[in-house]
Amino acid sequence: MLDEQGIERLREILKSDVSARSHFVNMQMISAAIQLEGDAGLTPQLEDIHPLTPSPRHPNTLSPSHLVTPSRRSASFLLAVAASLLILMLGIWLVSSFITDDSDRPSQVAGTVDREVRDTSKEPTAHGVAMVTRLVGVTWGDDQTAVEAGDALPAGRFAIQTGHAQIEFFCGATLVVEGPAELELESAIYARMKHGRLRAHVPPAARGFSIEVDDLKVVDLGTEFGLSVSPNSTGVQVFDGEVELHPSTSERRLLKSGQAVVRKAAGEYQDAQAVPESFVDIAGLESRARLQDAARYGRWKEWSDKLRRDPRLIAYYAFAEQGDWERRLACSNEPANPKLDGAIVGAREVTGRWNAKRALEFKQPADRVRVQIPGEYSSLTLACWAKIDSLDRWYNSLFLTDGYDKGEPHWQILDDGRLYFSVRPVNRGEPGPRDYKALSPSFWKPSLNGKWIHLAVTYDVDTDTIVHYLNGKARSRHAVPEAQMPSTTRIGTASIGNWALPTQPDARFAIRNLNGSMDEFVMFAAALTADEVKEMYECGRR
Amino acid sequence: MEQTEIKEQFVRQLTQHQNRLYGYVYSLLGDHGRAADVVQETNLVLWRKIDEFQPDKPFLPWAFAIARFQVLACLRDHKRDRLLLDAELVEVMSDEVERKADQIDAIRAALRHCLQLLSANNRELVDRRYDRGMSVADIAEAVDRTIGSIKVALLRIRRQLAECVQQRLAAEE
Incomplete structure (x- = not known):
């Protein structure tokens, strides 16, 4: 805004200068x-x-x-x-x-819209030297940020308090680290071990990978070995292949399959007995992971069975039933209400968050689940578990009513990663306030690709607030002007993972399908509290 | 002519020229909410004066004249708000604004093309400011830039768009 003086100055210019007026009118128009x-x-x-x-x-x-x-x-x-x-x-x-x-x-067709010329400096980049691929029973120290399976690890400290973590270095070496343990990741081929136990699996392609412990350097020559480091003892065992030991105090030594050395305190290295079983290997970790998977699935199942009877439910789709769904997404509400069952169009059944659970994959522009939900509501909560492969649609649908009339909610993700929720305050064609577009800051980053994430949004008519949640945490909170916050909401016909039906045989339709999977969807006739959303996330995470 | 027929004609004309009226009023007031109100007022006044409506005469000059009165009334009513233009300037500029407003459809067609040429960042700014009606301060916070830099950026965008639109219009002529 211009101040009083600025306005006066502008008026003077406009009054005295014809071309300025002309320019002004152009700009205004x-x-x-x-x-x-x-x-x-x-x-x-x-x-x-x-x-x-x-x-x-x-x-x-x-x-x-x-x-x-x-x-x-x-x-x-x-x-x-x-x-x-x-x-x-x-x-x-x-x-x-x-x-x-x-x-x-x-009119324009989507395909003809020019998007900007590529700026190579803007190509997305990631940094890291390794990747966490499995976490079983891991707890983190206060000074370590928790990472998730699938996350890249940058160079630097990596520490766990308990449990097992599988780390895959970009060179191809894999470590199974047993907590408590602390490592310093130096590069894609080199790490330093402070304390803890690990088993290294180094395929030929990753030969040369090395780990350093104090004054000892273990260079792998294509093999599998175990390393344990505690304040008063360091041990190396070779299970397969051979490694080179480079102690700073004595001569380099070659250790072969079945051999082991141990050093007490500051003493010399002594031969020892190799005990491969004492180090968890990749296969062992995998079976532990399966157990953990089953336990987590059990925890979710228990929570889910309880949720089915929640009186605030509008519709709950657990995607739980195994086997042939007959293109029907059963509504999980209890008492059962088959009228709320969804109809699967196109979307394919795939494995869900856990092996025991199913999900639907939305890939083709027409993939969707059709639902028909009668009734009028006021406050709402929508939540789902989704795995997003990419946000390549301009609007990536989570849940959209067919039309967009008074009281109908639209929930989607923009291509820049902002969550977008809105409810229309007036009927189509009627005058009145515009809809309030609750847009979260962008949450998307490429590392979320293919990970199961929990999304939720609450629409609270008592406090005129919309809150977006990601993984159990409030992502953004929106105070909505009362006029833009209709107190009656309704669903009617709607689509999960897509938008609307082509109205005519030859009609084209907006491509808004989700590119990814969904394995749980729930809608409440109430605004859940932050704690309840958190619980939903905690009980459902992998 | 039948009374109903005249009314139908009137409604058709009025609906057809809503964008032009909006372009006219907005250009003089420079505020979306206020402009929308004044256009609505203008519609009402025109309706009340339907007796003066002559189907065989151009509709726009009559509608612009009423709109001008409504803009002036708005300036009077909102003296304390610091609106850009005063009554004198509205009178001076009215003709030119009318001429430009008459072309608003062509301007919009050109604009639609020009918006596509904006960089993603700039389009985002336009989106926030105009589509979502965010204040400059809110935008600045959202994209973590200073208010001043957003103002400058928006100004540059408008200039860029204006240039592009003018080139396109000139090319079409």
């Missing part, structure tokens, strides 16, 4: 046009105002910025203002005037 385009945003399309309009739904609703949208619906807000005013007076519905006003405008 551009702003007006931007406003008209911006208003186009997510407002309904022309055919939404009147279902009989014979134009197909265009896929250009895909615009990520809501700006390159074509014109047919763009003037809807002003048209709506004028229309409602006049309809009231005349009692006639002049749809024809909407059509003639807009139908001559060019």
Whole structure:
């Protein structure tokens, strides 16, 4: 905003200078046009105002910025203002005037929209020297940030208090580390062990991988070995192949399969008995992981069975039943209500968070689950477990009602990783406040690719608040102006993982399908507390 | 002409010219909410004066004249708010604004093309400011930049868009 002086100065210039006036008018008109385009945003399309309009739904609703949208619906807000005013007076519905006003405008097809020329400096990058691929029973010290299976590890300290972690170095060497343990990852081929036990599996491709302990360097020559380090003893055992020991105090030594050495305190290395069983190997860790998997699945199952009877449930899809679903996604509510069962279109059954559990994979633009949920509600909570392969649609659907009328919620993710929840405050074509678009900061990072994440959103009509959650933590909180917060919500026909049905045989439709999988979806007629969302996450995480 | 027929004609004209009226009013007031209110007021006044409506005469000059009165009334009512233009400037600039507003559809068509040429960051800014109506301060916080830098960025974007739109319009002529 200009201050008083600035305004005066501007007025003077405009009054005295014809070309300044002209420039000003040009700029203002551009702003007006931007406003008209911006208003186009997510407002309904022309055919939404009147279902009989014979134009197909265009896929250009895909615009990520809501700006390159074509014109047919763009003037809807002003048209709506004028229309409602006049309809009231005349009692006639002049749809024809909407059509003639807009139908001559060019339309765009998603594929023809130019996206920016690639800037190579903006290519996403990641850093790390290794990756955590398995965590079984791991607890973290206060000074170590918890990492998840699938996370890349940068160079630096890695410490666990209990449990086993499988670390795969980018060179190809794999360590199974047993807590308590502390390592310093130096590079993709080199680490230092402070204390703890580990078993290293080094395939030929990773030959040369080395670990250093104080004054001892263990160079692997393509093999499998164990290393244990405590304040008063260091031991190396070779289970297969051979390693080179480079003690700083004595000569280099070759250790072969079945051999072991141990050093007490500051003494010399002495031969010892190799005990391969005392080090957990990859296969052993895998079976432990399976046990942990089963335990976590059991914990979720218990929670899920309890949830089925929660009186606040609108609909709960546990994706729990094994085997042939007959293209039906059973509603898990108890008492059972088969009318709430979803119909699976396209989406494929795949393994869920645990082996014992199923999920649906949405890949094709038409993949979806159709649901029909009657009734009126007020506050809402929507939550799901999803695995996102990529956000390559402009709008990546989680749950969208077919239309977008008064009280209907839309929940999706924008291609830049922002969670997006909105409920329309007025019916299509009616004047009134615009919908409030609750947009979280972007949560997406490439390392989330293919990981199961928990997403939730609460819509609280008592406090006029919308809260987005990611993995049990509030991601953003939105205070919504009361006028934009309809107190009655409804679902009707809707899609999980996609949006709307093509209305006509040849109609094109916006590609909004989720590119990924979902293995639990729940909707409550209440705003859950932060603790309840956290519990949902804790009981459902892998 | 039948009374109903005249009314239908009127409604058709009024609906057809909503964007032009908005462009006119917005250009003079520079605020979306206020402009929307004034357009609505203008619609009402036009409706009340339907007796003066002559189907065989151009609709726009009449509608712009009413809109101008409404803009002036708005300036009077909001004297304390520091609006950019004063009554004198509105009178001086009205003709030119009318001419430009008449072209708003062409401007929008050009703009739609030009918006696609913006960088992702800039489009994001436009999206936040105009589509979502965020304040400059909120945007600055959201993208972790200073308010000043956002203002400058938005100004540059508008200039860039204006240039692009003008080139396109010129090319079409």
